[in-house]
Amino acid sequence: MPTSKPLVVVTRKLPEAIETRMAELFRVRLNEDDQPFSREDLVRAMAEADVLVPTVTDRLDAAVLAQAGPQLRLIANFGTGVDHIDVGTAHQRGITVTNTPDVLTEDTADMTMALILAVPRRLVEGERLLHSGGWTGWSPTHMLGHRIWGKRLGIVGMGRIGQAVARRARGFGMAIHYHNRRPVHPDIEAELEATYWESLDQMLARMDVISVHCPHTPATYHLLSARRLKLLQRHAYVVNTARGEVIDETALVRMLSAGDLAGAGLDVFERAPAVNPKLLGMDNVVAIPHMGSATIEGRIDMGEKVIVNIKAFADGHRPPDRVLPNLM
Ligand code: 8YV
Secondary structure, three states: OOOOOOOEEOOOOOOOOHHHOOOOOOOOEOOOOOOOHHHHHHHHHHHHHEEEEOOOOEEOOOHHHOOOOOOOOEEOOOOOOOOOOHHHHHHHOEEEEEEOOOOHHHHHHHHHHHHHOOOOHHHHHHHHHHHOOOOOOOOOOOOOOOOOOOOOOEEEOOOHHHHHHHHHHHHHHOOOEOOOOOOOHHHHHHHHHOOOOOOHHHHOOOOEEEEOOOOOOOOOOEOOHHHHOHHHHOOOOOEOOHHHEEEEEHHHHHHOOOOOOHHHHHHHOOOOOOOOOHHHHOOOOEEEOOOOOOHHHHHHHHHHHHHHHHHHHHHHOOOEEEHHHHHO
């Protein structure tokens, strides 16, 4: 890293306060009109930047990283998930990668809980009915959904966000079950009265709601495969605020269409921003455009983390949120 201010290229428009602070601290190239970078834009940016600040919309694969100039020393991702970055290749090339953990946990858990409530209680369907002018009045059997209280929630991936969802779901009277590579600390398990399932298959077969909270890695790609989705009970709901790739979306659509699942709440999609049109036509699907962490407070916190990581690195220190290849 040069001793003068590093050149920081930011690929998307960030909150005003963050861009202002970045401009005070670094030489910055901002993306005023927020047009996503093409592959060529990324390669051009990496030929000049000392620090690249990408987001989930930038695919930094081995081929793109191979074209990085020798001056590029830090990729300070604006976001927690790093599945769009080939972290292994970056490290081989001596490029440090950082992310923004913790600060979006509560917002993402809130949105997850909103979906867990919205789908079984037919919230969006009811709202659409009212807006369409189609409501003719109350009836004892109209718009009946399903109760959440007392139901079993199966959390796939009991990291920070999984635990934050469990805390909320407890408040709504749900029984907490989870699958994780290993059990969480016994104190956390006790606090959440959570039941650990070593076998994902066995857990899936017994839950009323499944919520996905693991990162997308080669090991979790299609973790909820066609075979595993078939293990779910017909009355089960699937919620995903993690990454679309963790669920075989084609199989999910097939099962929803066939009535083999009760519904889904989806914030993420396998081929985002493309969304399977069949999903959008289903009343029992609530689909939102990757809004899990979309609060202004959260975005500012994320930006501040990015700044701390860049500043530490530029000052010759170890940035706090380094992502190591073997931790992916
Ligand atoms: C972010 C996310 O908005 O941080 C993550 O991993 O999924 C999102 O909530 C996005 O990734 C920003 O790059």
